[in-house]
Amino acid sequence: GAYIQAIENANEALNAYIVTTPEKALQMAEASDARLAAGNAGALEGIPLGIKDLFGTEGVHTQAASHILDGFKPHYESTVTANLWADGAVMLGKLNMDEFAMGSSNESSYYGPVKNPWRAKGSNADLVPGGSSGGSAAAVAARLCAGATATDTGGSIRQPAAFTGTVGIKPTYGRCSRWGIVAFASSLDQAGPIARDVRDAAILLKSMASVDAKDTTSVNIAVPDYETAIGKPLAGLKIGIPKEYRVDGMPEEIEKLWQQGIAWLKDAGASIVDISLPHTTYALPAYYIVAPAEASSNLARYDGVRYGLRVPGRDIVDMYEKTRATGFGDEVKRRIMIGTYVLSAGYYDAYYLQAQKVRTLIKKDFEDVFHAGVDAILTPATPSAAFGIADQDMAADPVKMYLNDIFTVTVNMAGLPGIAVPAGLDARGLPLGLQLIGRPFDEETLFQTAYVIE
Numbered sequence: 001g002a003y004i005q006a007i008e009n010a011n012e013a014l015n016a017y018i019v020t021t022p023e024k025a026l027q028m029a030e031a032s033d034a035r036l037a038a039g040n041a042g043a044l045e046g047i048p049l050g051i052k053d054l055f056g057t058e059g060v061h062t063q064a065a066s067h068i069l070d071g072f073k074p075h076y077e078s079t080v081t082a083n084l085w086a087d088g089a090v091m092l093g094k095l096n097m098d099e100f101a102m103g104s105s106n107e108s109s110y111y112g113p114v115k116n117p118w119r120a121k122g123s124n125a126d127l128v129p130g131g132s133s134g135g136s137a138a139a140v141a142a143r144l145c146a147g148a149t150a151t152d153t154g155g156s157i158r159q160p161a162a163f164t165g166t167v168g169i170k171p172t173y174g175r176c177s178r179w180g181i182v183a184f185a186s187s188l189d190q191a192g193p194i195a196r197d198v199r200d201a202a203i204l205l206k207s208m209a210s211v212d213a214k215d216t217t218s219v220n221i222a223v224p225d226y227e228t229a230i231g232k233p234l235a236g237l238k239i240g241i242p243k244e245y246r247v248d249g250m251p252e253e254i255e256k257l258w259q260q261g262i263a264w265l266k267d268a269g270a271s272i273v274d275i276s277l278p279h280t281t282y283a284l285p286a287y288y289i290v291a292p293a294e295a296s297s298n299l300a301r302y303d304g305v306r307y308g309l310r311v312p313g314r315d316i317v318d319m320y321e322k323t324r325a326t327g328f329g330d331e332v333k334r335r336i337m338i339g340t341y342v343l344s345a346g347y348y349d350a351y352y353l354q355a356q357k358v359r360t361l362i363k364k365d366f367e368d369v370f371h372a373g374v375d376a377i378l379t380p381a382t383p384s385a386a387f388g389i390a391d392q393d394m395a396a397d398p399v400k401m402y403l404n405d406i407f408t409v410t411v412n413m414a415g416l417p418g419i420a421v422p423a424g425l426d427a428r429g430l431p432l433g434l435q436l437i438g439r440p441f442d443e444e445t446l447f448q449t450a451y452v453i454e
């Protein structure tokens, strides 16, 4: 009840929810109360959550914040959300995001930008919450839900978490089932939680994660009780500091934050080692080939026949064209053009194949470091704090927007787990985050180390 009221009061200003489901929330909460009274409560009994609009929710609008999915209500439930409901969680509604999860500022949503609940000291200017899971991050930061689901293809959980002072973890590829989640780039997409603190993130991920026969890339490795990793001393852990992440023009306050994080981990008993991940500089360009290539293929299904919007035409081809021209926004069209270009016969070898080779090298960089005994890697989460809505530089040049992902995309390319944890404020009083990257399926070490930093 309190959350429903909070959403009513604050959502108009923040635009974090696209759809609210108060009747459903009350129904689910009543069922929760009954289970609590009967003494058979689940791990998340009665916990109210916001759901990123990318997750298919049965009978509830699922539009990926795109015009082309106008009015679409699936007849299925994503595995991740089904897991949460099975543990007793309650759905408050669907959260805004960049259209089809493409973006780093939440400005590509058909439903308009989300506003970051944070403001710079002495300023009233609206800031972005980051993206693509901007609605999830803003809703958690503004207390419009107890926690939220999110997805991360190149940084979409970790960057908005860093911009809003929340915790976000992208688990290892295969940890959560992708079934029932609208696909962006299938070999990179992973679901994970955005939460108020490390403990909440651990509890939520435990519920979300599962092997699933409906997603053959989900992995059958037991999901540990992540909460038990919290509070464990760091003695014996080796934390790597990659020199390639000290990028040109990195603001001094980011460097300082990083040094502070190193000091905290050292104080807690970890040993710190300098490491090298030599192919890091190629990660961003390779990502912006692989992700659009997969996106262009995944988006072929939106043709006006099966889901959402249909704009009538002279014949079926004209209908397809009109529907896609009207239904997709600019950023989505840009990705489709890049994707079809890099996959086309004449350019496949030069771009797509090269990018896949680079991806293998990036993965090997990490394998070498972990093989040498490093347990986790500490980096900044983003190159800056939250920027303004309608930032001129970013609007004029999409590549500037893509640079937001510089510290996060390597993790998706290598399929590794990564967590963003709030670590301090910049000179304007805005939150900054650090990132910890772990071995495959070792999310526990991330919760253990992030807890020392938060």
Ligand code: GLN
Pocket (backbone or CB within 6 Å): 101, 102, 103, 104, 131, 132, 151, 152, 153, 154, 155, 156, 157, 184, 291, 405
């Ligand atoms: N900002 C990146 C992109 O636009 C990542 C988005 C994501 O992780 N979904 O592709």
